[in-house]
Amino acid sequence: MATITVTWCKSAIGYNKDQKDTIRRLGLRRLHQSVELEDTPAHRGMVHKVQHLVDLQEGSPK
Numbered sequence: 001m002a003t004i005t006v007t008w009c010k011s012a013i014g015y016n017k018d019q020k021d022t023i024r025r026l027g028l029r030r031l032h033q034s035v036e037l038e039d040t041p042a043h044r045g046m047v048h049k050v051q052h053l054v055d056l057q058e059g060s061p062k
Helices: 017-025 041-049
Strands: 003-008 034-038 054-058
Touching (some): 003 041, 017 041
Antiparallel strands (some): 003 054
16 A cells, blocks of 8 residues: 655644644644655545645655
8 A cells, every 4th residue: 555654844833723633633743753644535635734734755764
């Protein structure tokens, strides 16, 4: 299964609560934390919603 790596790069302070909730639902808890997720339309949609706060990399980092 294809994967994407999402890294939280910018603080969510000052942004809407739904964007903060999206960051949390992606599994991110701390700034500069990275998570590896399956490449699904649902995950892509969440990343698109907070694209100004996160960095996206295709595939697994190795």
